[in-house]
Amino acid sequence: MILHGAAAWAYPLSTRQSRLLNSIQRKFRLNITGSYSTTPTSALQVIAGIIPLHIKAEQEAAYVRTVTLRKTSNYNSINFNPNNYEDGTTSTKFHPAIFQLKDRISLKKKFLPAPGLNMYTDGSKMEDKTGSAFCVMEEDTTEYEWMAQLSPFNTVFQAELLAIQEACL
Numbered sequence: 001m002i003l004h005g006a007a008a009w010a011y012p013l014s015t016r017q018s019r020l021l022n023s024i025q026r027k028f029r030l031n032i033t034g035s036y037s038t039t040p041t042s043a044l045q046v047i048a049g050i051i052p053l054h055i056k057a058e059q060e061a062a063y064v065r066t067v068t069l070r071k072t073s074n075y076n077s078i079n080f081n082p083n084n085y086e087d088g089t090t091s092t093k094f095h096p097a098i099f100q101l102k103d104r105i106s107l108k109k110k111f112l113p114a115p116g117l118n119m120y121t122d123g124s125k126m127e128d129k130t131g132s133a134f135c136v137m138e139e140d141t142t143e144y145e146w147m148a149q150l151s152p153f154n155t156v157f158q159a160e161l162l163a164i165q166e167a168c169l
Helices: 015-033 041-048 053-068 156-168
Strands: 073-075 078-080 117-126 129-138 141-150
Touching: 015 041, 015 053, 053 073, 053 078, 117 156, 129 156, 141 156
Parallel strands: none
Antiparallel strands: 073 078, 117 129, 129 141
């Protein structure tokens, strides 16, 4: 929460801001390590193994500036050019309020079985019941079916393998 919006205020980070972030984090480092209050802050950083907030803020600012804002940034004397990084992709191209599942999923039968025999296997587990099955179909008619209930301690993977094994026999 402290670093919220760090990209806006932490580039470049002033010495005063750096000291303020260290003093905020010091109390937490003392509690985590159980050290005395006379322990130096730098020692607490090493003992706790927590990245200092001012460093994290500068990293975050450089990252956002380079990747999101597509501007050149500098961190620890290293220049970051946005042209060296790929553009980020957006997860959705539509607003969630207008999302319609029927527009995304087609329920029409598009599967065309191969001519001759077709075998379908399945294994499933729901709560404490595990089952395995397969069927053999020719065109649209069922030629053979097999089902078995397994022990509750069997896994779905075992049920799937049993269905495949029985179908192959």
